[in-house]
Amino acid sequence: MKTFAWKKSAPFILSVAVAFTALPGFVTPMVMDVPIGIATAYAAVQKEWDFSQDIGAWTCSGNYNYSSKAEAAYDPAFGGSLKLTVDFSKDKEETWSEVKLSDTSITPETPVVFSEPTKWIEFDLYYDPAKLGGDSAFKVKVFGKDDKGEEVINDLQDKLGTAHAIEGSNLKRIHVKCPFMDEFTGKLGHLEVSVVSYLSSYQGDVYINNIKM
Numbered sequence: 001m002k003t004f005a006w007k008k009s010a011p012f013i014l015s016v017a018v019a020f021t022a023l024p025g026f027v028t029p030m031v032m033d034v035p036i037g038i039a040t041a042y043a044a045v046q047k048e049w050d051f052s053q054d055i056g057a058w059t060c061s062g063n064y065n066y067s068s069k070a071e072a073a074y075d076p077a078f079g080g081s082l083k084l085t086v087d088f089s090k091d092k093e094e095t096w097s098e099v100k101l102s103d104t105s106i107t108p109e110t111p112v113v114f115s116e117p118t119k120w121i122e123f124d125l126y127y128d129p130a131k132l133g134g135d136s137a138f139k140v141k142v143f144g145k146d147d148k149g150e151e152v153i154n155d156l157q158d159k160l161g162t163a164h165a166i167e168g169s170n171l172k173r174i175h176v177k178c179p180f181m182d183e184f185t186g187k188l189g190h191l192e193v194s195v196v197s198y199l200s201s202y203q204g205d206v207y208i209n210n211i212k213m
Helices: none
Strands: 058-064 071-075 081-087 097-103 112-127 137-146 151-157 172-198 203-212
Touching: 058 071, 081 097, 081 172, 112 137, 172 203
Parallel strands: none
Antiparallel strands: 058 097, 071 081, 081 203, 097 172, 112 172, 112 203, 137 151, 137 172, 151 172
């Protein structure tokens, strides 16, 4: 009989379809109050970045319409995060000022291989709302290509949804979810995650963690 081991830090996901025969007295298996037959509709996580000790090969990889220095570094906050230090104050009149992050270990020669279809990349973004005044806002862009150079994701999330306050902190957290152009199976040869400022003078740190696909 096969058993499944789940990471405590990861949400419940089932990647294997399981069929059960309805028998008298049979109790439908439940995990986290979700019937297994329903839970199988969720796709499996095939790639997940662990920032608990370091940020690996992630780094600032470029910018657009951005006039200051940006730096990516490890921080132990929130169980381990990529801390992005930015200064958008010189570009506060711009409706698009972008800082790009990349995992430089992902290349056409050393791609991330998806053996099953994947639809999304998702992660948590933490920021200080007091540094975003008036009509200013953050947006998130994710861009990626396969090992042959073809775009497979080019998504802008300009309405990031509800931000949740972090107890004991002045920061808030937003869960970001960006779709691939189509269900993607194959080799991902390049990946960029961008923080985009809209009319913002934000100076300080932004944190990212729990990146998974």
